[in-house]
Amino acid sequence: MFYREAGDFKTSYEADSQTFPIKFDRYRFWAMLAVAYLVIPFIINDYWANAILVPFLIYTIAAIGLNILTGYCGQVSLGTGGFMAVGAYAMYKLMTSFPDVSVVIHVILAGGITAVVGAAFGLPSLRIKGFYLAVATLAAQFFLVWLFNKVAWFYNYSASGQINAPERFVGGIAVTGPNTDAWAKYMICLVFVTVCAIIARNLTRGTMGRKWMAIRDMDIAAEIIGVNPLQAKLTAFAVSSFFIGISGALFFSVYLGAVEVGEAFGIQKSFLVLFMVIIGGLGSIFGSFAGAGFLVLLPVALKVIGVDLLGWPTDIVAHLQLVIIGALIMFFLIKEPHGLAQFWRIAKEKLRLWPFPY
């Protein structure tokens, strides 16, 4: 009933190939955006911003990035944490070297630097596939973390090796540093998420995305029909790393404010983002949102239920969280490899016929 196509006439090719062809979907999308932009900034507080919404938005960008590489182009990567670190350290160097330039430009430049690094580490993907590529990206992960720990230039020779985000403003409003208001943090992340998601969505349904998907589905066949694997794989690595770099830059500057590379961008982070993509749904932009939201909210929800409501010991709840996430990953891999996004698709199919299924 909700997702009716009857009566929703398209009179042009543009209208027919738009992102949300069903009217209800379109309205829902605009309503979501309206809530995100016009309602949440006015009711947000420090806890919601720092513990839930800002990490959710930042992980969403990272998940979109990894989804392009793994979900759309089929190249498994375990280097996400390392690429986020590139974004964070590029951001730090840019922020401290050019304090007068707007942080928005810094974030984009940090993404660009990460894209270059990502493309460089993507070169082996022309020769190796599957597990072997995963191991090659794993090497990138460890190499990058080692590099940022070892070379003192990256952290401006500070005694502890920590990088700290100085206070920076966008239009006179602090967006980094300790005096940032919750809504300002939220808004800058939201703007970046919106732009990134729109870019990613349009890339993936255009020529480039189709090339990636052709490579993912069968690279030899793709080559025969005229897809250049060098170009397709390297663009996938570059675009993916661009988004991951942006998320790393925001993760460091807006969300945490101080970062230690081994702790914040270790192998754990690579796995976390990979789990988001798997649980959310490979090859789906909505899945990136769903996966990030799920894995950010789950620990908080478990904590609220376990510790605050039921009064269980904190360590039991923390261990339980590991068990539940592990079980969920197994469940999704076996039962629904397309993740939450597929559930959503099925729900939409059902709603289309509801209340009169045949």
Next chain:
Amino acid sequence: MKLKTLAAMALAGTLAAGPALAELVIPDLSYRTGPYAAGGTPVSDGYQDYFNMLNARDGGVGGEMFRILECETGYNTEKGVECYESTKGEGALIYQPLSTGITYQLIPKVTADGIPLHTMGYGRTSAANGEVFNWVFNYPANYWDAASVMVNYLLDENGGSLDGKNIALVYHNSAYGKEPIRTLENLSAQYGFELTQLAVDHPGQEQKSQWLQIRRERPDYVLMWGWGVMNQVAVQEAANIGFPMENFIGNWWAGAEHDVIPAGDAANGYKSLNMNRIDASLPVFDDIRTLVHDAGNAAGDGSNIGTVLYTRGMYAAMLAAEAVATAQGIHGVAAITPAMMRDGMEALDITAARMEELGMANIGPEFAVSCQDHGGSGLGIVQQWDASAGAWVALTDYIAPDDAVTLPLIMEDSAAFAAENNIEAGCM
């Protein structure tokens, strides 16, 4: 009718909220899971048990009860931020995250929010300069003190000269482990010993190559900045290569029972620093046993009482409780605010008589905090593990650090921080 119900509900709401606000809220950012749980658990047990004991014995401090909010961080900065944000709104008086990474995270936040942060023997060393770090305290000692105390001890061992000696530093490759390097480099230039730096990556289970290098180079001494699982692995590896244990010295986070017991007799002779004297027969432990553990309110399983890190957690709680009492004395109110707590911490004076009165005679050094000096006296003792007795034996009295070495470094680093963050140095 409806209005009446609403009014009654509002009244009930204020009544319920009233007493909650008047409590002394102490968040405990603990970690009982992950690779650092071995260290985090006893500290948190000691920290909570002491406050619970004060609640049971004295009804809190100054007639106000303590309320503890435990939050599991797993030694992870993101979870630490979540814990901070979820507890700060409850009127938290003091944060003690027991993690240098989380400390760096919280320094700007607590400064903006006006909540004191106490990082006892960890965290950012230059926070000892209270004129720059108004809200951060690291008394009674910090990492640079520890490095200096270690070198002073070695000087004493070697008749006043370390010339030509080779000293290796095995450190956790993080902000925590990197902290002492600058001090040790200065000291190495001053005393003419050679410093070899060996980084161990998180979590620290993999140390074969570092110890292979030690085996090859045979340094005269090995110093260690380790934490969690890294400590036991290092002690075991040192035993495996036959490194003389009496020349292996850990800092005060690398010298607890669980660090040495797994290596068995091989760990005999391993040394470490401590800021506390370990004495399981202190009267305060009896109070905790009878009033907290026997009442079934133990924070953990109650097995850690009297151990090195339990003692340290309890000591941290004692310093916080004393600061509360001092703050209550200064401001003349029992239900203090975080800002008053800060004043109390800055006026804290721990004397031997007071420690004895609290049932923990000689547990720590005497020290006084001031606006300029948030770092305390910096004294530390050297203790040695006796494997057959299964106990740490204090080898020395409190050794003083060389302030002439650490103070210029503190001033330099805090000045850099002040310049970076546009802080006008001065007392509040």
